[in-house]
Amino acid sequence: MKDIKCPLCGGKPEYILEEGDGHCEYAGCPKCGLYATPSWGDWNCNPNEENTWQRWRDLVSKFPPIMRLNQGDNVLVWLSDDIHTVLGTDLALGKIHLQDVYGDADSYYPTGIKKWPWELERKGGVEQ
Ligand SMILES: [Zn+2]
Incomplete structure (x- = not known):
C-alpha cells in the first residue's frame, strides 16, 4: 500500500x-x-x-474514511454479509454510492458502512 x-x-x-x-x-x-x-x-x-x-x-x-475510498473498493454494510462495491462518493452530501452483488445500486451514509476496505481481510495478504 x-x-x-x-x-x-x-x-x-x-x-x-x-x-x-x-x-x-x-x-x-x-x-x-x-x-x-x-x-x-x-x-x-x-x-x-x-x-x-x-x-x-x-x-x-x-x-475521513469517505475521502479514502476508491471506485471499485469493497465494503460491507450493516444487515448484509454481501460485499458492496464503491461506484463513487459525493463528498458534499457525505454519501457513498454502492452496488451490491446483484447489480443494484444504492446510496449510504458513512454510518451505514460496517467494514471499510482497509478493515476487510485482503485475499492472500496481497496489498493493493
Ligand atoms: Zn492529490
Missing part, C-alpha cells in the same frame, strides 16, 4: 529524493500538492524511503 492514493484528488502519490549537500525526501501528491512532512538529512545520513512513505500513510489515515 505504498502508493495509497491521495484523499483529496485521487492522484497517485510520488516519492521524491533531492540530493545535494545532504538530502531532502518527501512523499505526496503531485496533482494537488498535498505532501507529508519532508525530512532532511546531512551527508552521513541515508535517505529512508520507507519512513517517508509511512509519513504519507499517517497523513492519509487522518482523513
